[in-house]
Amino acid sequence: MRFWDDISWILPARKSTQERDRQPRRRWNLAILCAIPFCLLACGNQGHPLISAPAITVGSTLASEQILNRHLEADPRTLDPSLLTDVVGQRVLDDVFEGLVTLDEQGHNAPGVATSWETSSDGKTWTFQLRDNAKWSNGLPVTADDFVYAWRRQVDPATGSEYSQALAPIENAMDAAAGKMPPSKLGVESAGPHTLVVHLRAPTAYLLSLLTNAYLGPIYEPAVKQWGDSWTQPGHLISNGPFLLSERVINGHITLDKNPYYWDAGRVRLTKVIYHTVGDNDATTSQYLAGNLDFTNRFNVSETELLKQVLGSQVVLSTSFATAMFNYNFAKPPFQGNAKLRLALNMAVDREILENYVDHGVGIPAYNMIPPLEGYTQAIPDWAKLSPDARHALARKTYQEAGYSDAHPLEAVLTYASGGPGTRRYMEALSAMWLMNLGAKVQIYNEEWKVFLQARQMKQPEFYWAAWSGDFPDPFTFMQLYQTGFGMNEGSYSNPKYDALVDQAAGMQDGPARFAVFHQAEEILNEDAPFLPVYYYVNPHLIKPYVKGWQANLSDRNLSRYMYILTHQES
Amino acid sequence: MLRYAISRLLGAIPTILVIITLAFLLLHAAPGGPFDSQKKIPPEIKQNIERKYHLDEPLYGQYVRYLGGILQGDFGPSYQYRDTTVNEIIREGFPIDIAIGGCALAGALLVGLPIGIMAALRRDTGWDHASMGFSMIGISLPVFVVAPILILIFAVNFRWLPAGGWGTGSLKNVILPAAALAAPYIAYVARLMRGSMVEVLNSPFILMARAKGVPQYLVILRHALKPALMPLVSFLGPAVVGVITGSIVIETIFGLPGIGRAFVDGALNRDYTLVLGVTILYGVLIVFFNLLADLSYSVLDPRVRY
Numbered sequence: 001m002r003f004w005d006d007i008s009w010i011l012p013a014r015k016s017t018q019e020r021d022r023q024p025r026r027r028w029n030l031a032i033l034c035a036i037p038f039c040l041l042a043c044g045n046q047g048h049p050l051i052s053a054p055a056i057t058v059g060s061t062l063a064s065e066q067i068l069n070r071h072l073e074a075d076p077r078t079l080d081p082s083l084l085t086d087v088v089g090q091r092v093l094d095d096v097f098e099g100l101v102t103l104d105e106q107g108h109n110a111p112g113v114a115t116s117w118e119t120s121s122d123g124k125t126w127t128f129q130l131r132d133n134a135k136w137s138n139g140l141p142v143t144a145d146d147f148v149y150a151w152r153r154q155v156d157p158a159t160g161s162e163y164s165q166a167l168a169p170i171e172n173a174m175d176a177a178a179g180k181m182p183p184s185k186l187g188v189e190s191a192g193p194h195t196l197v198v199h200l201r202a203p204t205a206y207l208l209s210l211l212t213n214a215y216l217g218p219i220y221e222p223a224v225k226q227w228g229d230s231w232t233q234p235g236h237l238i239s240n241g242p243f244l245l246s247e248r249v250i251n252g253h254i255t256l257d258k259n260p261y262y263w264d265a266g267r268v269r270l271t272k273v274i275y276h277t278v279g280d281n282d283a284t285t286s287q288y289l290a291g292n293l294d295f296t297n298r299f300n301v302s303e304t305e306l307l308k309q310v311l312g313s314q315v316v317l318s319t320s321f322a323t324a325m326f327n328y329n330f331a332k333p334p335f336q337g338n339a340k341l342r343l344a345l346n347m348a349v350d351r352e353i354l355e356n357y358v359d360h361g362v363g364i365p366a367y368n369m370i371p372p373l374e375g376y377t378q379a380i381p382d383w384a385k386l387s388p389d390a391r392h393a394l395a396r397k398t399y400q401e402a403g404y405s406d407a408h409p410l411e412a413v414l415t416y417a418s419g420g421p422g423t424r425r426y427m428e429a430l431s432a433m434w435l436m437n438l439g440a441k442v443q444i445y446n447e448e449w450k451v452f453l454q455a456r457q458m459k460q461p462e463f464y465w466a467a468w469s470g471d472f473p474d475p476f477t478f479m480q481l482y483q484t485g486f487g488m489n490e491g492s493y494s495n496p497k498y499d500a501l502v503d504q505a506a507g508m509q510d511g512p513a514r515f516a517v518f519h520q521a522e523e524i525l526n527e528d529a530p531f532l533p534v535y536y537y538v539n540p541h542l543i544k545p546y547v548k549g550w551q552a553n554l555s556d557r558n559l560s561r562y563m564y565i566l567t568h569q570e571s
Numbered sequence: 572m573l574r575y576a577i578s579r580l581l582g583a584i585p586t587i588l589v590i591i592t593l594a595f596l597l598l599h600a601a602p603g604g605p606f607d608s609q610k611k612i613p614p615e616i617k618q619n620i621e622r623k624y625h626l627d628e629p630l631y632g633q634y635v636r637y638l639g640g641i642l643q644g645d646f647g648p649s650y651q652y653r654d655t656t657v658n659e660i661i662r663e664g665f666p667i668d669i670a671i672g673g674c675a676l677a678g679a680l681l682v683g684l685p686i687g688i689m690a691a692l693r694r695d696t697g698w699d700h701a702s703m704g705f706s707m708i709g710i711s712l713p714v715f716v717v718a719p720i721l722i723l724i725f726a727v728n729f730r731w732l733p734a735g736g737w738g739t740g741s742l743k744n745v746i747l748p749a750a751a752l753a754a755p756y757i758a759y760v761a762r763l764m765r766g767s768m769v770e771v772l773n774s775p776f777i778l779m780a781r782a783k784g785v786p787q788y789l790v791i792l793r794h795a796l797k798p799a800l801m802p803l804v805s806f807l808g809p810a811v812v813g814v815i816t817g818s819i820v821i822e823t824i825f826g827l828p829g830i831g832r833a834f835v836d837g838a839l840n841r842d843y844t845l846v847l848g849v850t851i852l853y854g855v856l857i858v859f860f861n862l863l864a865d866l867s868y869s870v871l872d873p874r875v876r877y
Contacts, residue, residue, distance in 0.1 A: 160619055165616065251822075251828040252737050277826065279832070282719065286719070450601070
């Protein structure tokens, strides 16, 4: 009998007794049919039956072809530094432009276009000396005026920048952005072609970190004048970074070539960097396995264990400066004016269980807001150090003191933005923990992202998802979120003592004393519990063993300038 | 026929106008705006941006301005991709959708038609059941199952083809996405063709031809094929648009820079102009290909006259 004769089970026609007798065998055939693709997949691999990766032997010399295929998890919204808002755009612009300050291989601040800087005694005036060999990609020198132009353009209302508030520490920036003052009043001026003077509203300890961002880099004015809005197109864009834009396909790829005019071009080893936009996490993994990507910024984290088995040390999980939290709404019952209730909910969450069993170990359990940061002592609440049983008991006691019991349980709604199935699973686990550990009935409710954002801005949800990723490695980027009247303080938390401490620290010059004040402020947050922290984010990367010259860092910025490719062979 | 075509085209104008108006109103009615983000923008700065894009004007003013732009072939600036216009996004992305969709449809016809005809000729044999059985699987298996399996086999395991991306748009970048997209269409075409061929082969004029002693291949090619293609043509009109617009899932899985993905991202980010531009394009395509299908009836069936 030919094999296809047996596939007649698919057709409803021709039912005969003879056929019905063959039923069990037909099911067997179905099994074989379904198994074919999986058998094919299993061909020629040693690791997991479903995915495989060739073993890679890495040599110790530079590969002859220095081309790096990097990954973007979304397509950049713009390559105009003044309009930059997204992380993916930042990744590309980190390679294309260079500011006064840049990042070194470890992600620490390092001299960029500026070779040195000094601060006035009050910390409000900074003078930067620019290197005289910094050049634009057309060979002309980069001058202090190029920075003045770029920064004024950033705050100019006509530019329509969504992130001009990033320049807030600079004198008159917010007034200029609001159109109350001309951009020329911005506190930045050139004192000669290679000297830039910046006037600040108050001492700003994180200024150098801020200056590493592309939106504070220089812009070549004649290109903007000549091309208007299309000045960022390949062929039009004049930049000063280690690489030049040579091709851009929206939602496809961005190709960068080495910039021969870059002042440190001699030490840049890559000749070409191709950024591929792959939004889907599963597609990212398969493109990496197929060899199309050398360095990814994401993968499907639910496959972490599996990928570790197959890829070993190519799976890199690095800590990031971001925390997943939930905010309580202080303008609405039941959380308004009931710190004990908020604390009880915070204590009842078993973060270790969530991270190990629900979130696949790709977040780090968090009991406070500020992620681990060099030099900063985190304020961890005392209850976090208790054993789970003792913590649950304390949570129940606090819950009762807050006025709730089994007879009169808390009924609340937790709102979050729709994400993948993992998000839903996480929320369900949380809700179950409150029910189990306290008897509280917290319903979960999801909304589409923009709808969710609008609801938050209108202060509608009583308890909601509020993750935050720090703009620069400094506690202030988190601390300002809970200051009275701050735009993003949507939960309307207010504590004058906290506000005063944050203001005090913000005005101090960098040093341990400043961090100590932030620590005090964070302790107040732990008592008031305006939010519920759950985990610090982790940056999941897949990196080929032959890609060198990067180091995992808090801000997850790895400049291609330092990277290189070693000889390698796949088998 | 020309008069019919022109009257149909003129008739399409109000249809498209309704599409534009509805899409415009629905988009603006959706909660949240294009420049809402988690990092809240101070109100004065938000006003600056809205002024730049005329979003501060009353809705009817924006509508009139938008229609004026369309008449000049300008779909406006994209809000999501801030240094790009909608025209540029469509100009770059649409050829990719056409390439993938076109190859998929061509493949579906090249494979589906012979399978269907063979099945009809060998009705109730093993070949018939096998091919119709496989086509049932093709219809039932969703693209998001077929595509990753193809990637795992041909890109990850054998490394014959790239796992995704468009590169320079060479054939090897097209094969996998087109194959994944074609799978269900092969099945549709084969089943449609089998059905109509069986029907035609039973008609008296085929019996007549056979009685005259016309050889089998000529009976099929000269007499049976043309009338048997009629149902397929009705299917092809919408199918052409379907393969071009329906590649959103394919684009996501293969990381292709087509407009389908930009369309979905645009909707999520309230990129009004991008979504409107692509909606209009899709609307025009549907109207145009349906007209083309109607016109081709008269070529295939002499009884149809316009």
